[in-house]
Amino acid sequence: MSEYLRQTNRKNMAKEIFDKVEAIIVEIQAAQPEGAEAIEQFRIKYLGTKNIIKPLMGEIRNIPNEQKKEFGQLINKAKEVAEEKFAALQAVSVAEAAQSDANSIDLTAPGEPLALGARHPVSIMMNRIIEIFTRIGFTIAEEREIEADWYNFTAMNTPEDHPARDMQDTFYMRGIENMLLRTHTSSVQARVMTTQKPPIRIIAPGRVYRNETISSRSHCQFHQVEGLYVDEKVSFADMKQTLLYFAKEMYGPQTEIRLRPSYFPFTEPSAEMDVYWGLKDETDYRITKGTGWLEILGCGMVDPAVLENCGINSKKYTGFAFGMGIERQAMLKYRISDIRYLFENDVRLMKQFGRAF
Ligand code: DAH
Numbered sequence: 001m002s003e004y005l006r007q008t009n010r011k012n013m014a015k016e017i018f019d020k021v022e023a024i025i026v027e028i029q030a031a032q033p034e035g036a037e038a039i040e041q042f043r044i045k046y047l048g049t050k051n052i053i054k055p056l057m058g059e060i061r062n063i064p065n066e067q068k069k070e071f072g073q074l075i076n077k078a079k080e081v082a083e084e085k086f087a088a089l090q091a092v093s094v095a096e097a098a099q100s101d102a103n104s105i106d107l108t109a110p111g112e113p114l115a116l117g118a119r120h121p122v123s124i125m126m127n128r129i130i131e132i133f134t135r136i137g138f139t140i141a142e143e144r145e146i147e148a149d150w151y152n153f154t155a156m157n158t159p160e161d162h163p164a165r166d167m168q169d170t171f172y173m174r175g176i177e178n179m180l181l182r183t184h185t186s187s188v189q190a191r192v193m194t195t196q197k198p199p200i201r202i203i204a205p206g207r208v209y210r211n212e213t214i215s216s217r218s219h220c221q222f223h224q225v226e227g228l229y230v231d232e233k234v235s236f237a238d239m240k241q242t243l244l245y246f247a248k249e250m251y252g253p254q255t256e257i258r259l260r261p262s263y264f265p266f267t268e269p270s271a272e273m274d275v276y277w278g279l280k281d282e283t284d285y286r287i288t289k290g291t292g293w294l295e296i297l298g299c300g301m302v303d304p305a306v307l308e309n310c311g312i313n314s315k316k317y318t319g320f321a322f323g324m325g326i327e328r329q330a331m332l333k334y335r336i337s338d339i340r341y342l343f344e345n346d347v348r349l350m351k352q353f354g355r356a357f
Contacts, residue, residue, distance in 0.1 A: 010064055014071075017059045021074050024053060028081050039089045046082035053078050118353045121330040122223055122342055126205050129225050129326070132249045133203045136242070138227065141202040143191045145209070146173065147182040155190035155309045156266040164265040169211035171220075181209035185226035186266060186323055189302075192228065193310035198317050199231040205326075216338040223326035228302070230312065230319030236269070236301055239320035243299065247275050250329075258293065267300025267321060277332075287332070294332065297324035 024046075033042045045052060056075060063071045119127075130140060149160075158164050168183035188204035204226040212218045229238070240259065247255045256276040264270040274293040278284055288294050299322035304314035327339050334353075336342065341349050 010062065014063045014067055017056065017062065018071065018074065021053075021056055021078055025078050025081050028078070028085055031085065033089060036093060039086070039093055042089065043086055047086060053082070118350050120342075120350065121334055121336070121353055122326050124353065125326050125330045125333065126223060126225065128250065130203060130205060132246055133227065136245065138201050138203045141188050141192050141204045142206060143188040143204065145182055145207055146179060147187045149178040149180055151190040152180060152182050152184070152187040155194075155306065156186050157303050157305045157309070158265045162265065171209050171211050183210055184208050184323060185224040186321070188226055189228045189266070189306070189321060190310055193230065193307070193312055198312065200319070201229050203227045214340065216340065219327070219339050219343065221343070222339070224323055225326060227322045228319060229321075230302065230307070230317055232317060234318045234320055236320070239299060239301070239322070242320075243273055243297070243322065247273070247296070251275055259299075262298065264298055264300055266303050266306050268303045270298070270300035273297050273299060283335070296329070297322050299323070
């Protein structure tokens with residue numbers, strides 16, 4: 001074949017290939033795929049790994065040198081047109097989907113109820129106790145959890161090296177002398193008595209800490225409610241009557257109580273109060289150790305030394321005090337077998353308390 005013929009041939013071939021690419025560009029511009037499926041087909045055909053533009057690129061070897069650049073540009077244009085078209089198609093399809101979602105909202109359908117959380121059983125018990133005592137004139141006193149040794153122990157008639165300090169294992173603050181995490185809400189008694197004059201009638205709910213091994217029955221943090229009543233002529237009989245009223249409100253009008261002599265450094269005489277729980281089933285036997293009686297709180301007449309430590313004249317004033325653990329009461333009331341459940345915040349437990357506010 002003569003050189004002339006070969007060149008003419010190549011030119012014709014080149015024209016054919018150029019025409020092909022241009023036809024594809026026109027085809028892309030004219031395409032009107034509708035719906036997600038058709039748009040995906042469009043993408044596969046023009047932009048996918050096996051798109052129809054790619055094989056044309058290989059044809060560049062049949063293009064005369066002086067036209068190669070122009071051909072490369074045309075191929076690039078085809079790709080660009082396909083990309084732009086695809087982006088435009090996608091934008092339209094997203095907008096349409098949003099529109100159809102909006103259309104499908106039924107404005108007449110009843111609203112979805114908002115899920116309300118439930119109160120924690122400890123809060124339920126705490127609120128109940130507070131409510132019972134505020135009804136007879138007690139006010140709430142809240143105080144710090146990081147406390148000075150003096151308020152937690154010394155003022156409460158438990159000076160350093162007093163053996164009763166061993167009754168409560170204490171977390172001391174590292175590097176801060178004489179500061180600790182309060183081991184009981186009795187510290188609030190000292191805070192109140194050093195700043196207020198009798199008559200004093202407070203209850204102090206709050207969290208307390210003890211350096212105890214965590215088990216099903218004890219935890220290193222729990223809650224207490226403390227009560228304190230100081231005035232002229234406050235008697236043991238007043239205390240008993242107040243606590244009987246509390247027990248009946250808390251556990252029902254038939255509730256019986258008994259006071260057992262006990263020891264606390266800050267009260268004299270001291271007692272522990274039991275309520276009669278009954279012996280109806282095996283669990284009752286277990287939790288009351290076969291007696292039917294359950295210990296609920298510690299109490300007593302405020303030791304004159306405590307009043308004096310806090311600047312209150314013990315010749316003129318007397319008082320009673322009591323303290324109780326909240327988790328214990330919640331566990332009894334709701335028959336929760338492990339105190340740790342109360343600190344895990346597992347919604348499966350919390351949900352069972354419904355919306356008992
Ligand atoms: N603070 C005591 C405790 O944590 C409880 C207690 C007992 C408090 C007797 C009192 C009380 O106010 O009079 O075990």
